[in-house]
Each structure stands twice: as structure tokens, then as C-alpha cells.
Amino acid sequence: MSAPEATTAGEPLLRVDRLTKTFGGVQALKDVSVTIRSGVVHGFVGANGAGKSTLIRCLAGIHRPDAGTIELDGAPVDIHTALDASRLGMAFIHQEMSIIPGWDVLRNMALGMPYRTRAGLIDWKATRRRAEIVAEKVGIRFSLDAIIDDLSTADQWLVMIARALMQDARLIAMDEPTASLSPQEASRLHGIIRELTAAGTAVIFVSHRLAEVSELCEDITVFKDGRVVRTAVGQRLTSHELVEAIVGHHMELTRRPEPPAHVGEPVLDVEHASDGRLVQDASLQVRAGEVVGLGGLVGAGRTEFTRLIYGAERLRTGEVRLAGRTVRFHEPADAVAQRVGIVPEERRSQGVFLDKSIDFNINLASLDSLRTGRFVPWLRLGAGRKRAQRLIDEVGIKARGADQPVGALSGGNQQKVAVARWLTHDRQLLILDEPSRGVDVGARAELHTLIRDLAGRGAAVLVVSSDNEELVALCDRVVVMAEGHVVGELVGDQITTKAILALSFARAHKQEDVA
Amino acid sequence: MTTSAPLTTEPAPAAAKTAWKRIILLGVSKYGTLIAMGILIVVFSLGVPNGAFLSPSNLLNIVNQSALTAIIASGLTLVLVVGEFDLSVGYAASLAGVLVTGLMVNQGLAIPVAILVTVLVGSAAGAANGFLVTKAKVNAVVATLGIGTMLVGLTFGYSAGSPIVLLPAGFVQLTLGRFLGIQNPIWIMAVVLIVLWVLLNRTPLGQRIQAVGANAEAAKLVGIRVDRTKIAAFVIAGACAALTGVLLASVLGSGTISAADGYLMDSFAAIFLGSATLRNGEFHILGTLIGVLVVNVGFNGLSMMGTATFWQYIFKGGILVLAVALSTIARRYARA
Numbered sequence: 025m026s027a028p029e030a031t032t033a034g035e036p037l038l039r040v041d042r043l044t045k046t047f048g049g050v051q052a053l054k055d056v057s058v059t060i061r062s063g064v065v066h067g068f069v070g071a072n073g074a075g076k077s078t079l080i081r082c083l084a085g086i087h088r089p090d091a092g093t094i095e096l097d098g099a100p101v102d103i104h105t106a107l108d109a110s111r112l113g114m115a116f117i118h119q120e121m122s123i124i125p126g127w128d129v130l131r132n133m134a135l136g137m138p139y140r141t142r143a144g145l146i147d148w149k150a151t152r153r154r155a156e157i158v159a160e161k162v163g164i165r166f167s168l169d170a171i172i173d174d175l176s177t178a179d180q181w182l183v184m185i186a187r188a189l190m191q192d193a194r195l196i197a198m199d200e201p202t203a204s205l206s207p208q209e210a211s212r213l214h215g216i217i218r219e220l221t222a223a224g225t226a227v228i229f230v231s232h233r234l235a236e237v238s239e240l241c242e243d244i245t246v247f248k249d250g251r252v253v254r255t256a257v258g259q260r261l262t263s264h265e266l267v268e269a270i271v272g273h274h275m276e277l278t279r280r281p282e283p284p285a286h287v288g289e290p291v292l293d294v295e296h297a298s299d300g301r302l303v304q305d306a307s308l309q310v311r312a313g314e315v316v317g318l319g320g321l322v323g324a325g326r327t328e329f330t331r332l333i334y335g336a337e338r339l340r341t342g343e344v345r346l347a348g349r350t351v352r353f354h355e356p357a358d359a360v361a362q363r364v365g366i367v368p369e370e371r372r373s374q375g376v377f378l379d380k381s382i383d384f385n386i387n388l389a390s391l392d393s394l395r396t397g398r399f400v401p402w403l404r405l406g407a408g409r410k411r412a413q414r415l416i417d418e419v420g421i422k423a424r425g426a427d428q429p430v431g432a433l434s435g436g437n438q439q440k441v442a443v444a445r446w447l448t449h450d451r452q453l454l455i456l457d458e459p460s461r462g463v464d465v466g467a468r469a470e471l472h473t474l475i476r477d478l479a480g481r482g483a484a485v486l487v488v489s490s491d492n493e494e495l496v497a498l499c500d501r502v503v504v505m506a507e508g509h510v511v512g513e514l515v516g517d518q519i520t521t522k523a524i525l526a527l528s529f530a531r532a533h534k535q536e537d538v539a
Numbered sequence: 540m541t542t543s544a545p546l547t548t549e550p551a552p553a554a555a556k557t558a559w560k561r562i563i564l565l566g567v568s569k570y571g572t573l574i575a576m577g578i579l580i581v582v583f584s585l586g587v588p589n590g591a592f593l594s595p596s597n598l599l600n601i602v603n604q605s606a607l608t609a610i611i612a613s614g615l616t617l618v619l620v621v622g623e624f625d626l627s628v629g630y631a632a633s634l635a636g637v638l639v640t641g642l643m644v645n646q647g648l649a650i651p652v653a654i655l656v657t658v659l660v661g662s663a664a665g666a667a668n669g670f671l672v673t674k675a676k677v678n679a680v681v682a683t684l685g686i687g688t689m690l691v692g693l694t695f696g697y698s699a700g701s702p703i704v705l706l707p708a709g710f711v712q713l714t715l716g717r718f719l720g721i722q723n724p725i726w727i728m729a730v731v732l733i734v735l736w737v738l739l740n741r742t743p744l745g746q747r748i749q750a751v752g753a754n755a756e757a758a759k760l761v762g763i764r765v766d767r768t769k770i771a772a773f774v775i776a777g778a779c780a781a782l783t784g785v786l787l788a789s790v791l792g793s794g795t796i797s798a799a800d801g802y803l804m805d806s807f808a809a810i811f812l813g814s815a816t817l818r819n820g821e822f823h824i825l826g827t828l829i830g831v832l833v834v835n836v837g838f839n840g841l842s843m844m845g846t847a848t849f850w851q852y853i854f855k856g857g858i859l860v861l862a863v864a865l866s867t868i869a870r871r872y873a874r875a
Contacts, residue, residue, distance in 0.1 A: 336760070360762025368760045375760075377753045388750055389761050391743035401742040445761070 036098075037062045037226050038083075038114075038195060043092030045078055052078040053089070054250045059257075060195060060228060060243075063221045067241030068230045070270055071525055072322050072490045074247035076230050080197050084116045085109045110136070114195045115188030119203060119323075123172050123180055130155055130168040133187045158189045161223075162216055178209035182216065189225075196220070197228035202236060203323055214240050232321050234263035234529055248272055263529075271525045281315070281476060283516070284500055288312030289348070291453050291484035294333060297342035302328040304508040305342070310453065310484040315475060317499035318488045319524045325508040326488045327369050330455050333486075334359040334366055347452060360389065365446030369457035369488070371435065375442040378431030382423055383412035385430050385441050390448040415444040420470055436460075436467025443474060454478060457488040472498050492521040506530055561873050568869035572816040572862045576833045583840030592843055599721060605828075605835045606724035607783045607790070611799075612806035612827045613735045614779025619810055619822045620739065621772040622752040623672055624679040627687030628780040629803030631664045633796065634694045635784025640703040640794030643710060650710050658781045664690060665777020669770030694796055703794035714789040724786060731779065736824045738775075748772055752822075808859045809834060815866035833858065 038060040045053040053075050060066050068076040081087045083094065085103040093100050096112055103109050109116070123132055130152060139150035155168055162185050172180060181201050188196045198217075202210040210233075217227055217240065231237050237244065238261055246254040246269040254261075254269040261269075292310040297303060302325045310316045318326045331337045333344055335353025344351055346362055353359045356366060368374035376385055387394060387408040396402045412426040421440045423433055430441055439459060446454060456475065460468040475498060479485045489495050495502050502514045504527040512527040567574075583592040591597060611628055618625045635657045642653035664686060671682035716723045739745035747768045750758040759765050783802060788794050812833060813826025837854050 355764065356760050357762045357764045366760050366762075368757075373754070374757050377750060377757055380749070380753055384746070384749075388746060388758075388763070391746055395743065401744065402737070403741050403743060403746070405741065 034064065035062050036060070037096065039095040039098075040079070040083075041093045041095065043079065043082060043089045043094070045082060045087060045089050051250050053082070056092070056247075056250070056252050058245050058252065058255070060226050062194070062226050063224045064243055065217055065221050065227045065229050065241045067237040067244040068228060068247065069232070069234060069237055069244065069266055070247030071492075071528070074270075075250040076247050077199065078250075079247075080116065080199065080228070080230070083109065083114060083197065110191055110193075113191075113193050114197070115191060115193035116197045117181070117184045117188065117199065117201065119200045123183065125173050126171065128169050128171055129164070129166065129175070129183055132172050132183050133158070133168070133190055135187060136191070154190060155186070158186045161189065162186050162220070163212075176209065178205050178213060181205075181213060185216065185220070189220075193225065195226045195228070197230070199230045200232065200323070201229070202231060202233060210236065232323070232529070234266045238263045238266060246270060267526060267529050270529065271522050279497060280517070280519070281498060281500070284313045284315075284479060287314050287500075288482065290345075291347055292333070292486065293345040293348075295343045295345075297329065297332050297344065298340050299328060299332055299337055300340040302508050303332055306505065306508070306510045307342075308486075308503045308510060310486050312452070312482050312484050313479055314501065315479045315485045315487060315499050317495035317502040317519075318486060318505065319490075319492060319495050319502050319528065320505040320511075321528050322490055324505040324528070326505050327457055328508075329505065330457060330486065330488060334364055334455060363450065363452045365389070365451040365454040367439075367442050367446070367454070367456040367459060369461075371439055371442060371462065376430045376438050378438075379429055381427045382416065382421070382430055382433075382441055383409045383426040386412045386415055386426075386445045386448070389445040393449065411448060412444075415447055419444045419447070419474060434464070434467070436463040436471070439463055439471060440467070440474070443471065447478075450481075451478075451483055453484045453486070455486045455488075458490065459487060460489070460491065460494055468494075492524045495519065495524060496521055504528055504530070564869045564873035568815075568819065568866045568873060569817055571865050571869065572812060572829060572833060575858065575862060576829070576836060579833070579836050579840060583836070583843070587840065587843045592840055597839070597843075599725070601832070601835050601839045602725050602728075603722040604839070605831045606722075606728035607786050608802060608805050608809060608835075609728050609828050609831045610731050610786070611780050611783035611802050612809045612831055613732055613824050614776040615806045616810050616813075616822050616824055616827045617735065617739065617748060617772040618776045620752045621748045621769050622755060623769060623772065625665075625668060625683045625773065625776050626680060626803060627664065627668060627683040627690060628776055628806060629800045630687040630690040630694070631661050631777055631780040632784035632787065632799030632802055634664075634690045634697075635661055635781035636788035636791075636798050637694050637698045637703060637794040637796060639785045640706055640710075640788050641697055643707055644703050644705055644794075650707060650713075654785050657785055658778050661777040661779075661781020661784070662774045663777070665774040665780075666770060668777070669773035672773070673766035673769050691797075698794065698796055700796070702796070704792070706788075706792060706794075710789055711792050714786055724790075727782075727786065731782065732824055732828060735775070735779075739824060744768070744771060805831075805834070808855065812859055812862050815863045819870055820867065833862075 036059050040056060040058045043053050043056045056075065056079060058079070070076050078087065082089045083103065085105045085108050094103065095101065101112060103112070124135065133155050134151045139147040139154065141147040152168065159168060162182050164182050164186060166175065166179060172183060175183070185196065201213060205213065214236065217229065221227055229237065229241055242258055244256045244261055245252055246266065248270060253272060288311055290309050291312050295307045297306045306329050308316065318329065320326055328337065332339050334356050335358050336356050351362065359366070372378060391403065394403045394408045396404060409426050416423060416426060419440045421437050421444065423437065430438055433441070459475070460471055463471065475485055475487065487498060496519050499519060502519050502524060503510055504512045504514070504524055506528055511530045514523055584590065611632055615625055615628050638660060639653050639657040642648045642656060643650060648656070668683050668686050671677045671686065672679045714724050718726055739748065747758070747763050750761065750763055751765050751768045755765055784799050787799050791798060809830035810822055810827050812830030813828070814820055814822045816826040816829050818826065834855055837858065838851050841851050841854060
């Protein structure tokens with residue numbers, strides 16, 4: 025294995041040339057070229073789905089690029105598996121760190137590459153000696169015998185970095201390392217990253233916090249819609265310049281919806297909601313007949329906010345009012361009983377029952393209406409099947425029949441099933457989280473029509489989406505969150521992808537202004 | 540249900556061939572256990588002299604021997620459908636046998652009252668399991684093992700260690716009697732299984748139990764009270780266990796410690812055997828009944844053929860492993 029000092033600082037270490045990657049017709053990367061230099065922190069910035077993560081996944085051997093080359097030290101390399109990447113001296117730390125809970129720091133650091141004795145057993149003495157040197161280098165001040173669960177997130181990051189160094193990594197890619205760190209912890213991490221690069225290691229630093237990127241990163245690549253739109257080598261960009269590059273001169277192609285004919289009383293009124301962790305003092309209002317979007321970057325706390333509203337998580341402080349009355353939902357069933365409909369974020373694991381039939385999936389939310397009598401629990405399954413069939417036609421679910429398992433349907437049709445179950449009865453509020461993720465363009469337009477129709481019939485609708493064009497096409501009003509806070513609201517013609525994106529990064533500005 | 544092949548202009552002969560293969564494999568995965576039972580019946584009817592195996596009285600005898608296991612196993616089936624586990628049902632049944640006899644002999648309660656109280660105690664044990672699993676979030680294996688062990692303790696405590704005998708004649712007659720020429724336990728089993736089948740397949744609670752078992756997170760977000768649903772399943776399992784314990788005490792003519800402990804393993808064997816029948820690995824009431832019957836057909840036939848007892852156990856374990864493995868493998872190949 026080559027030592028870090030093989031290349032001198034500032035020399036190109038990794039060169040990505042015109043990399044292209046397509047996922048089922050969607051171009052995730054288009055002709056992306058990036059050069060990573062030894063001993064330099066290289067920032068990757070861009071909106072959701074801009075291509076940062078896809079590029080990193082190609083480098084990590086998780087995805088295979090369709091075209092383009094990757095060169096290490098001037099020689100082309102083929103990365104087929106995660107093991108290939110690690111053998112080449114590249115380490116990847118994803119946001120959901122791959123720590124083993126319950127294990128101590130030493131065992132977590134040594135994962136995958138412990139030293140062995142001649143008998144083939146793990147040589148804990150040698151491993152520990154090496155770990156102590158590495159720990160010293162990254163500034164680990166806690167015991168190697170500490171249980172990893174007891175450490176703060178920041179310290180767990182240090183352990184992940186230490187693991188990378190145990191494997192002699194020359195390049196460490198970190199995906200949003202500071203997202204869940206306090207400002208003090210983040211600046212400690214910055215210091216360690218600077219020491220790493222001073223020793224010759226290259227670091228790829230992915231972050232939505234533009235102020236820190238502009239301060240920490242010597243080189244920066246800005247991604248937008250799968251392309252590299254700006255490269256800055258050895259030239260620090262301000263966070264204003266970064267926002268400009270990320271937002272760009274986007275052509276507004278999306279058509280705005282007709283304004284609602286009639287907007288009624290507030291149905292949902294949330295004031296100062298906090299969960300003490302990911303949602304801080306968030307407020308919003310949705311009126312009858314209105315489609316309100318909840319925009320922001322991934323990890324901004326939008327899903328967590330909606331889960332607080334419908335009782336899947338405990339509200340620490342704040343108040344939720346439904347149709348003017350203060351409510352306290354202990355579980356989603358309480359919300360559903362108050363005529364709230366929920367279409368969760370993860371369709372396959374939360375939204376539908378894949379092995380069950382369409383009519384089972386649809387009728388589950390309104391079983392009591394199929395009872396023969398109040399005191400006779402016998403279900404009129406025939407009536408249920410007819411009702412499901414009617415909704416299948418109404419919503420346009422492409423299926424062989426109501427008895428077909430939902431798992432056999434396409435993603436878009438699965439999602440329509442998840443929505444259709446709330447159409448058996450009038451709902452006063454419908455909360456949809458990423459309704460068209462993984463849904464093809466045609467089904468997406470149909471879902472949008474469906475959602476608009478629901479609002480047209482007087483329901484209040486709240487839509488979480490990371491796809492800003494969807495928010496533009498669908499919403500009468502868009503509330504934007506960043507880092508757990510509501511940072512702004514856009515109404516009517518103010519709603520453009522550019523405006524949503526600019527607001528999504530808004531909090532980064534504020535921090536810079538304070539600094 | 541054949542293939543969901545897209546519309547192609549020329550269906551290749553090779554594709555037709557694999558479609559046949561798939562139908563056969565799906566058939567094996569769904570009907571393998573039933574086919575095995577058919578083969579067993581044919582073998583025994585030829586192997587047992589004088590056609591004694593196929594005589595109506597022997598067939599009724601097999602069902603009668605299956606009745607008690609079928610009741611306790613069907614209750615337990617609901618717990619498995621809801622996605623949990625219950626190791627306490629055998630001990631709950633043993634406690635029920637001692638309790639129901641003791642309530643009549645020592646406390647002098649009338650037969651129906653004693654049975655009712657016992658079934659309520661069984662339900663309470665189920666509720667305790669349910670609360671531990673849902674509210675205290677104790678792993679079901681641990682929770683039901685703990686509760687089950689405590690039930691053993693209660694059994695010893697209540698009976699002071701010796702069997703309870705001198706039961707009222709009416710209580711013994713409960714399982715000895717016949718109605719329309721068919722043994723009472725068969726009728727009781729039929730009623731319990733029909734009630735449980737309707738409950739699971741034709742009531743809101745049953746749909747919720749199925750939904751929670753299929754995907755608890757999705758069920759929660761559809762507005763199902765997951766905890767309550769799970770507790771209900773445990774309560775039903777506890778009640779069925781108690782009923783089986785009561786009937787066993789009537790059959791034995793005494794309340795005997797540990798008499799029903801063995802039902803736990805028999806129930807699990809039957810349920811898993813049944814999950815490999817008719818449906819794709821799902822637990823269901825009819826499957827459980829078939830599972831119980833297959834085991835008892837084997838036991839009955841083997842003993843009538845004069846086979847040594849140890850073979851009966853080897854048969855029981857063997858058919859369980861074989862049926863489930865065969866059905867799983869067939870299903871996997873049918874999908875591939």
C-alpha cells in the first residue's frame with residue numbers, strides 16, 4: 025500500500041474525466057470532470073439531486089459509470105466494489121455512519137483491517153498500537169475502550185476518520201459531516217480536516233452549509249442538474265457566489281397551477297413546534313382548499329416536522345390546531361380519526377403493503393365503514409372490493425384488478441394506491457411526503473391533478489417535496505425549511521425554483537453574517 | 540395466475556415450457572403439504588391391515604386427537620400473523636387444567652363458571668404478554684418466556700404440587716360425549732376455528748392484525764393502533780390456550796401439572812407446516828388445521844402399522860423441515 029507522502033501536496037491525486045451516469049432515463053451525471061489534489065480540501069456543493077452523491081457513489085464503487093474515466097496518480101482505475109476503492113486508498117464516510125453500535129472505539133476503528141498474528145488470529149496488541157498513533161493524529165481524546173454509542177456525533181465522526189486513516193487512506197470523502205454537529209463541534213472537525221490535509225491527505229467535503237465550505241475548502245466544485253457548473257481551484261468563493269452558482273440562471277419552464285377558486289378557514293395551524301432535535305420553533309398554516317408545499321434541502325427537518333404534526337413523533341413544545349381546536353396526537357391513529365390522511369415518505373416500506381391486494385391496501389384506512397352494523401363486526405368485503413374498483417378507475421391505477429398485489433404495480437401506481445385509500449371519505453387535511461419520488465413523468469402529472477382536485481373539493485393539503493419544480497407546479501404557497509427552522513414563505517408568483525433554492529440555503533448566509 | 544409476461548408478438552415455445560414449470564413449482568409450494576398428506580393416507584390405507592386406517596371411527600379418532608392442538612395452535616397463529624411470538628401458551632394451558640379442576644373441586648364452583656374464570660385468566664396472561672411486548676418493548680421471546688415461567692410457578696403454587704382429581708362427572712363428560720355421533724372436542728374445535736377464521740378474515744380487527752404483521756410501520760401510518768392490535772392477538776392466544784387446558788383436564792380426568800406443556804412445540808410445528816400450505820408462506824387458520832392433521836395422520840398411521848414410537852418423532856420433525864424447505868425452495872424457483 026502506498027504511503028500518503030507518495031504525492032506532494034497540491035499535485036493532482038484523482039482525476040475524474042467526463043463521467044456520465046444514467047438511471048432509468050434520468051441523467052444523474054453528465055460529462056462531469058473533477059480533479060482532486062493531494063493535501064487539499066475539495067468542497068462539493070449543489071442542490072438535492074445535483075449529482076454530488078452520485079459522483080461519490082461512483083468513486084466508492086457503489087455505482088458503475090456509463091462513460092468517462094477515473095484516474096489515480098495518472099493511471100486509469102476501475103472501481104467495481106467498495107473493496108477496490110479501499111485498496112486504492114480511498115475512504116468514504118457517509119452521513120449514516122457505518123459504526124457498529126455496542127462495540128468499543130478500538131474495534132470500530134479496526135473494522136475490516138485488523139492486524140493478524142502468524143496464527144491468523146487478530147493481533148489486538150499491534151492493532152491497538154497502530155490505533156493509538158492514529159487517534160493521536162486525529163485528536164481523539166477519549167479512551168479507545170469507550171463504547172461508541174456513548175460518544176457524541178462529533179466524536180463518532182472522528183472514529184470514522186480514524187478508521188479511514190487506519191487503512192492508509194489518501195483520499196477521504198465526507199458526506200455532510202457537519203449536518204448534525206453544533207458550531208463548536210463543527211469547528212473542531214474543521215481543525216482536524218486541516219491537519220489531515222497538511223499531512224498530505226486529500227479530503228472531499230460535501231456540505232450544504234456554504235459559509236463553512238467557503239471558509240474551509242481550497243478547491244470547490246459546484247454541481248447543478250448533474251453537471252459541473254463552476255470549478256474554483258485555489259480560489260475561495262464567498263457563500264454569495266456559491267448560491268449564485270447553485271441557483272444559476274434557471275429557465276422557469278414549469279407552469280403554475282390556477283389559483284384556488286376558494287380558500288377557506290385555516291384547517292392546520294402549527295405554532296412554534298419543536299422536537300428538541302431536528303425541528304426548531306417551526307410554524308405553518310394550511311387553509312381549506314389550499315395546497316401548501318414544504319421545501320428545503322434533504323435533512324432540513326421537513327419530514328420530521330410533518331411527523332410531529334400527525335403524532336408519529338412526540339411534540340416537545342409548541343401547539344398544533346386542527347380546524348381551530350388544539351389537538352394532541354399520541355399516535356397517527358389519533359390524527360386519522362380526525363380526518364387527516366397521511367402519505368409517508370418511503371412508499372415501499374411505509375406507504376403500502378406490497379404483498380397485500382389493492383383492495384386490502386385501500387380499505388385498511390376505513391375498515392369501520394365496511395362493518396355490517398355497529399355491533400356486527402362482519403366486513404362487507406364485496407362492498408369494499410367495489411369501492412376499491414371504483415377508486416382504481418377514478419384515480420387511474422393501472423392494474424389487472426382489485427385483487428392484484430400492490431407489489432406487482434409500478435412505483436407510480438403504488439403511490440396512487442397510497443393516496444386512494446384516503447379518498448373513501450372526506451379528509452380535512454392530507455399530508456403527502458415526497459409524493460412523486462421514483463414516479464414516472466406521466467403518473468406524476470396524474471398525481472398532481474389528483475392532489476389539486478382534492479384541494480378543489482375543500483381539503484387542506486400539505487406537500488413535502490425535494491423537487492422544487494414539483495413545488496412550483498403544484499403549490500399555492502411554499503414554506504421553506506433549513507436546518508430545522510422555517511426560513512421563509514413564498515406565495516403565488518414568488519414561487520420559482522430559484523427562489524425556493526435561494527431560501528433553502530438562507531440559513532447559511534445568516535451564520536456567515538454572524539461570524 | 541400464470542405469468543405476467545408483457546404482450547409479445549410471438550410467444551416462444553421455451554416460454555410456454557417455463558410457464559408450465561412455474562405452475563408445477565407453484566403447485567408444489569402451495570399444495571405440497573396436502574399432497575404429502577394424501578400420500579400418507581394412501582400408504583397407511585394400504586399398509587394397515589383390514590383397511591382399519593380408513594375406517595370412519597379411526598378417521599374421527601384422528602380428528603378428535605387433533606382437536607385440542609388445533610385450538611391452541613389456531614390462537615397462537617394470530618400472534619404469528621401479527622408478527623410476534625408466544626412461548627407461554629403451553630404453560631398457560633397447563634395452568635388452566637389445574638385451575639379449572641381446582642376451582643370446581645376446591646372452590647366448589649359450577650362447571651361453566653370455573654371454565655369462564657379459567658379462560659379469563661388465560662386471557663389475562665395473554666394481556667400481560669401483550670403489554671410487555673408493546674408498552675415495555677420487551678422482545679416477545681423474552682417476555683413470553685418470562686410470563687410462561689411465572690405461569691409454571693402459579694401452577695405449582697395453586698395445586699401444591701399434586702394432581703387434582705375427583706372431578707364432577709359432567710366435566711369429564713364434556714370431552715367424552717358425542718353429538719350426532721361425533722366427539723364433542725371435534726365440535727368445539729370446529730366452532731373455535733370458524734370463529735377465529737372469521738375474526739382474521741372478515742372483521743376489522745383481523746384485517747388490522749394482518750396489516751400489522753405485514754408491515755407494522757405502514758400500519759401505524761394508515762392509522763392502525765399497532766399496540767392494541769398486538770395485545771388483542773396475545774389475548775386471543777391466551778384464551779385459546781386456556782380452553783385447550785380445560786379440555787385436556789377433562790380428557791385426563793384430572794388437573795395435572797405440566798400436562799399441556801408439550802402443546803407449545805406441537806403448535807409451532809403445525810403453524811409452520813400450515814404456512815407452507817395454500818398460501819405463500821403466510822400463517823393462516825386453515826393451514827394450521829392442516830398442519831395439525833398431517834402430524835396426527837402420521838402418528839396414527841405409524842402406530843397402527845406397529846412402528847416404534849421413536850419413528851413417530853423422527854417423522855414429525857422430518858415432515859416439518861421437509862415441507863417448509865420444499866415449499867420455500869419451490870416458491871423461489873417459481874419466482875426466478
